[in-house]
Amino acid sequence: MAELHVIGEISHARKFPKQSLFCKWNLQFGNNWKLVSGKQEGQTHVISSEFEDDCKWCFPIDIHLATKGIQGWPKIYIQVFHLDWLGRSHLFGYGFILIPTTAGQHTVECFTWRPFGTLRQRFVQFFLGGGPQLKHPDLIISGNDRNKLSTEAMGIVQFQINVIFRNFSKFGVEY
Amino acid sequence: MKQQSTVIYRSPDKITNLKIRIRIKEIIGGGDDPLEEIQTFRWQQKIFGQFERNFYLDRKNCATELEKKYHAEICKLSEKNNVLFSYVNEDEDEVDKFDNYEIMHLMADLGDRQAINLCTIKYDSVQKVLTMLPDFTQSEPYYIHVEGDAKKIYEYRVDDVSEKIPIDSLLKENEILDRINLHQLKMKLDKGYREFEIPPKNKLSVYLFLEILSARNFECNTVYVQYFIDLPPHWNCKNSATLKGCTQTSSWLNNERVAYFGLPLEICLEYDFQEIREGEILKPPSIYFEVVSKDSWDRFRSEGLAYIILPVTQAGVYNYELRCLRICPDGITGNLRRCFIGDFSNYENIIWASISGANENCVNRYGIRTEGTGQINIRIGVLQQSQEFLQDFASNSTGRRRKFLLDKLNTSVLIKSIEQVVAAFKVAKRKMIEARKNV
Numbered sequence: 081m082a083e084l085h086v087i088g089e090i091s092h093a094r095k096f097p098k099q100s101l102f103c104k105w106n107l108q109f110g111n112n113w114k115l116v117s118g119k120q121e122g123q124t125h126v127i128s129s130e131f132e133d134d135c136k137w138c139f140p141i142d143i144h145l146a147t148k149g150i151q152g153w154p155k156i157y158i159q160v161f162h163l164d165w166l167g168r169s170h171l172f173g174y175g176f177i178l179i180p181t182t183a184g185q186h187t188v189e190c191f192t193w194r195p196f197g198t199l200r201q202r203f204v205q206f207f208l209g210g211g212p213q214l215k216h217p218d219l220i221i222s223g224n225d226r227n228k229l230s231t232e233a234m235g236i237v238q239f240q241i242n243v244i245f246r247n248f249s250k251f252g253v254e255y
Numbered sequence: 256m257k258q259q260s261t262v263i264y265r266s267p268d269k270i271t272n273l274k275i276r277i278r279i280k281e282i283i284g285g286g287d288d289p290l291e292e293i294q295t296f297r298w299q300q301k302i303f304g305q306f307e308r309n310f311y312l313d314r315k316n317c318a319t320e321l322e323k324k325y326h327a328e329i330c331k332l333s334e335k336n337n338v339l340f341s342y343v344n345e346d347e348d349e350v351d352k353f354d355n356y357e358i359m360h361l362m363a364d365l366g367d368r369q370a371i372n373l374c375t376i377k378y379d380s381v382q383k384v385l386t387m388l389p390d391f392t393q394s395e396p397y398y399i400h401v402e403g404d405a406k407k408i409y410e411y412r413v414d415d416v417s418e419k420i421p422i423d424s425l426l427k428e429n430e431i432l433d434r435i436n437l438h439q440l441k442m443k444l445d446k447g448y449r450e451f452e453i454p455p456k457n458k459l460s461v462y463l464f465l466e467i468l469s470a471r472n473f474e475c476n477t478v479y480v481q482y483f484i485d486l487p488p489h490w491n492c493k494n495s496a497t498l499k500g501c502t503q504t505s506s507w508l509n510n511e512r513v514a515y516f517g518l519p520l521e522i523c524l525e526y527d528f529q530e531i532r533e534g535e536i537l538k539p540p541s542i543y544f545e546v547v548s549k550d551s552w553d554r555f556r557s558e559g560l561a562y563i564i565l566p567v568t569q570a571g572v573y574n575y576e577l578r579c580l581r582i583c584p585d586g587i588t589g590n591l592r593r594c595f596i597g598d599f600s601n602y603e604n605i606i607w608a609s610i611s612g613a614n615e616n617c618v619n620r621y622g623i624r625t626e627g628t629g630q631i632n633i634r635i636g637v638l639q640q641s642q643e644f645l646q647d648f649a650s651n652s653t654g655r656r657r658k659f660l661l662d663k664l665n666t667s668v669l670i671k672s673i674e675q676v677v678a679a680f681k682v683a684k685r686k687m688i689e690a691r692k693n694v
Contacts, residue, residue: 081444081451095511112452116443146444149452150462150638155519178464178519181636182572191469191515193505220503221519224496227479227547229503233469233515251451252645254570255638 082248083116083146086154086179088241090124090139091187093160096172096235099128101135103237104159107143108218110152118143126163141241150253154179157217158237160192170209173234174217180243182255188239193231259389259397266385270357270378273298273385276416277339277361277373284407294339295416296361298378303329304340304364321345338363339373355381365401365409373397374413391415456642457529457674461567463522464636465542467502471513472629473558475548477506478514480631482545484565485606487538489527497522504549512629524567529675539567543605544631546579554597557581559628562609566637575633583624 086107093101106121124139145154160173173192180186195212197205205211220226245255275296281289294302303311303325310316311325342360361374377386389397392412401407420428454460467480481501484492492498497520505514524540546559559579566573582602584593592598 083444114443116440148450150460150640151452151521151523153462153464153521175517176519177517178466178636180572181462181464181638182570186572189468191517193503193515193517196506224500226503226518227481227501227549230477231503231505231515233505233507233513236515249644251453251640252642253638253640254644 081146081148082251082253083144083246084154084179085244085246086141086143086145086241087244088141088239090137090141090158091238091240092134092136092138093235093237094134096135096160096162098162098172099135100126100163101128101172102126102161102163102169103137103139104161105139105141106157107154108157109145109147109154110149112149112152113145113147113154116144116146153181155221156190156239158190158192159217160235160237164209168209171211171213173237174214174220175237176221177239180241183243183245186239186241186243188241190237190239192234192237194234196230196232261386261388262390264385264387265383267383270298270380270385272417274415274417275361275374275376276414277363277411278414279339279363279373279409279411281407281409284401284405290338290409292338294337296341296359299343299357299359300341301325301328301343301345302337302340303332304362304370305336305338306364306370307340308332338365340364355379361413363399363409363411365399365407369401371399371401373399373411389413453642453645454525454640457527458641459526459528459643460640461524461526462638462640463524463565463567464638465520465522466634466636467516467518467520467544468632468634469513469515469517470505470546470629470631471511473512473514473546473548474628475550475556475558476508476512476514477504477550478546478548478558479504480516480544480546483543483605484522484524484540485543485609486524486540489530489538490524490540491527492522492524494523501547526567537568540565541606541609543609544577544579544633545605546629546631547599550597555599556593556597557599557602559631560602560605561631562605563633564609566635567639570637570639573635573637575635577631577633579628579631580625581628583626 090103090105093103103124104121105123107115118141120143122139122141124137127135127137129135141156143154156177156179158173158175158177159171160175161169162172163169171194173194175190175192177188177190180188195214196202197212201212214220220229248255276293277296278291278293280291296302307325308329311322311329314326317323317326340362342362344357344359347358357378357380359376360372361376363371363373365371375388378384379386391414396410396412399409399411401409465482467482470478470480479502481499483499486492486498500520502516502518505516507514526537528537541562541564543562544560545557546561548556548558550556559581561577561579563575563577584590584598589598
């Protein structure tokens with residue numbers, strides 16, 4: 081059995097059209113994997129920067145995983161929301177990143193997108209906010225007719241991730 | 256006077272072990288015989304003050320159960336003239352009582368019917384949190400100023416005099432706790448996870464973690480990317496559905512002309528190196544991308560082709576920025592067709608884009624007009640797994656040298672050939688036995 085430590089942070093968000101952003105995240109992995117310790121999901125605070133475009137979260141992640149196979153390598157799935165002045169939260173993007181497969185420190189950029197509605201939906205969205213959301217965002221990874229889903233590019237969420245491998249070499253894995 | 260502040264202690268031990276000693280001393284205004292008193296309080300220990308003593312001694316004042324209890328206790332006590340006393344949880348008004356809290360006030364009766372609060376302690380039995388105001392006295396004692404006929408100043412100290420665990424017991428306890436924690440971690444790790452999936456002998460597993468990140472500078476603002484992996488001989492993929500696929504359709508609205516996909520894919524390939532002959536070079540698989548644009552009338556047009564040879568020979572994380580080209584349609588009809596109907600997959604075989612499509616001595620692309628378009632960003636993580644590396648790891652576990660994949664795999668050519676001979680022998684033997692049976 082091999083172990084993987086994922087230590088790092090959700091560093092910041094940039095290029096989003098508005099500020100006051102927060103992010104929900106969770107770690108997804110296959111059947112081979114098991115969480116030994118650490119929090120598998122979380123939510124950052126709401127942030128708006130006054131002087132620059134970046135929204136800094138610096139939200140810590142510290143996860144210890146054990147696995148009996150490489151398949152189902154862990155991914156982080158995030159949802160970015162915008163909190164408006166009325167206290168309503170609007171979906172601003174879905175995103176996935178794969179935990180890097182080499183040991184060491186990595187700066188990983190997560191490109192986020194959100195569903196792009198019909199003309200009518202966009203008209204309503206312009207005045208009222210909100211907009212279409214996915215019922216099962218996980219299907220994006222597993223499904224195959226993804227091109228039928230229209231999305232629009234939103235922003236980039238940056239992660240700093242340190243990965244520590246343990247006992248992988250013992251099972252003939254080169255990383 | 257020093258600012259007093261609330262402190263919070265967390266203690267898994269029993270609160271009944273807590274003992275607090277108060278030492279009060281009159282420093283100014285005491286005359287020849289200054290007041291000095293020391294009192295040790297256990298948790299929720301009731302010590303009566305002067306006023307309470309007189310009050311509860313009179314039977315007429317005692318109505319409730321608690322008051323009667325206090326009356327009985329005071330009657331038993333001998334006459335004493337103490338300054339320090341306590342209010343315990345039972346003395347609290349019903350309103351102030353919290354569900355999980357127990358509270359205790361340590362007080363001083365400094366004459367003139369002035370009961371002064373020296374220290375308040377609150378304990379949450381669920382969270383095991385002890386809250387104190389003020390904290391135990393560090394170096395400077397606390398002062399009390401009493402304004403009256405004559406100005407009086409008192410100093411007092413709050414000390415923790417709980418019986419400490421002997422140092423060897425503490426060490427032992429820590430050791431046991433460490434062992435329990437270690438054991439729990441081990442249990443978690445061990446639970447059905449002793450084994451690890453290892454590919455069969457003479458097979459190399461290559462795990463590709465492909466991420467299609469973004470596409471930029473394409474003509475049309477709504478695009479998706481489809482990919483296809485071409486496997487050369489000796490390679491195979493258990494889940495062949497993962498060998499081709501596409502991203503969601505993404506559009507950009509900002510001026511940067513970048514479409515975001517951020518799609519992670521996991522592809523597991525297997526290479527059979529039993530068949531490899533000495534001196535033969537491993538043929539890596541290639542991946543082909545096609546960027547397709549979709550307009551508002553759902554017309555699809557091919558916007559770009561790109562390919563790379565997958566970096567299967569060395570594990571790591573690879574970032575690529577691939578420049579795309581598209582094949583221009585032939586003549587005016589082709590262009591009109593592209594404009595009005597759309598052209599999608601307008602090539603015979605996408606393998607054309609790479610060198611492996613050429614089967615002659617030279618790669619000849621004469622007469623094909625192409626146009627450079629945008630770029631796509633790809634990240635590929637590669638992990639390799641093989642039993643060969645297992646032996647490699649065992650043989651020099653201290654300093655693992657980085658060897659090239661072929662070197663690692665080729666070390667076992669002799670072993671492989673012996674294994675082949677043994678396997679062939681087994682087959683022959685079985686056939687012989689079967690043949691004999693029929694005779």
